[in-house]
Amino acid sequence: MNVDGINSGIVLDHIKAGKSMEIYNYLNLDELDCCVAIIKNVKSTKLGRKDIIKIDAEINLDLDILGYIDPNITVNVISDGVLVEKKKLKLPKEVKNVIKCKNPRCISLAERETDQIFRLTSPEEGIYRCIYCDSESK
C-alpha cells in the first residue's frame, strides 16, 4: 500500500490508534474533493500503535477541534514535498458547536439555534464545562 508521497498537504500524526475515524468526522473531511488517506494501527515507538491521516491539499484545519480531541496529535504541513511546519496542538479555551450538552435540563437543548459552547475550566485535568449549565463534557 503506497500512501506516502504527499506533495502538498497535511499529515496528522500520532493519532491514538482507533481515533482516526472520529477525527475524520469532526473535521468534516468527507466534504473534501482531494485525496484523504486514513492509515490505522501503524507501529509507533511513542504510542505502540497509532493512526495517521494524510490530506492531499493545503486546507485550513480547525486546530481547536483537533486540540480538544487530542492535544498530542502532531500536524505536519507539507509543501512541494518538504515538511515546512510542525504544528503543536494545545487544549483550546473554548469549543463551539463541537460537543453537545448531555444535560436534559440545559437551556442550550431547549432554545432553538443555540450555540453549544464548552469552556476549559480545569486545564490540568482537561475538563470542559457547558457555559450554560456547567455540565462536564465527558
Add this chain to the structure above:
Amino acid sequence: MRHLIDITDLSVNEIAELIRTSNDIIGNRKAYSEVCRGRKLATLFFEPSTRTRLSFEAAMLELGGAVLGFSSADSSSATKGESVIDTVRTVACYADVIAMRHPKEGAPLLASLKSPVPVINAGDGGHSHPTQTLTDLLTIQREKGRLDNMTVALCGDLKFGRTVHSLIAAMSCYENIKFILISPEELKIPDYIREDMKKRRNIEWRETDKLEEGLAKADILYMTRVQRERFFNEADYMRLKDSFILDTEKMRYAKPDTIIMHPLPRVNEISVKVDDDPRACYFKQVENGKFIRMALIMRLLEVSK
C-alpha cells in the same frame, strides 16, 4: 458587573460593596426611597416562585421604582413557543433591569448574552440562585460581624441542594473556613465540590451523619430540606428524616451564639418551637434578601443615593 448570573461572577470586593450598601440601606431607608424613581424592574418568572418574586418586587418598590412581569409559564409567551431570547429582547423595550427565573439551567446566562439591559438570575432550575447566596452572606456578616474565621455546619440534602453548593463556593473565598457537612449517606455533597475544596488551602471540612455532633462546634447551622422524592424508597426516608430535624432538644447542643439559617420554605426540618429561640435567623434572612436585592438593583442600574 453588568449582569448577575452566578455567585462566582462576583469578586470578594464586589460582595463586600453590596453588603456595605445593604447595611447603609438598613440604617437609612428613607434616603433610598426615591433612587430608582422612573426605573422599571421586569420579573420574568417562567416557573412560579412567589417568595423570590415578591422579594425582588418589594426591593424595587422600596427604591421608588416600578415593577412589571409575569409569574408562570402559562401566562407568558413561553407556552406559545417564544424563545427566551425573543422574550428578553421584547421586555428590554419596557424595563431597565430584568430578574429571571427559569426551569432550564443556563436560561438567564443565555438571556444575558443578548439582553441590552442587566439580567439577574433569580434561579435557573437546580443550577444557580446567586441572590439567595448574597442573602446568606449578608445575614452571616450582620449576625456574626465577619465572613472569615468561621465554622459553618450545613445539614440536610447536600447532594442536590444548590443553595448549599453556592454557599460553600462563596464562603471558600474567605480565610480560615471550616465546614461540617451533615447528611445521610445518600445525600452527601457531590465529588466535584469535595475536589474543589481540596484545592484550597484555607478550607477544612468534616462529614458526619449526626446533627448533634456538628451542631456543637458550629458558628452557623445552615439547614436545608430533605425531600421525600430524593430517596429510593419510603422506608429509607422514614428512617432518616427525623435525624435531620432541628428541634428544641437538639438546640441544646448549639453554642449560645450559633445562628440557625434556612433558605425557606421549610417543611418540617426545623420545629416551629425553634422559631422563638433568639438564635433562629431565618426570618431575618428573608428581610435581608430584600435589602441585598435593593443594593444589587442599584449597582446594576448604576444609581446611588
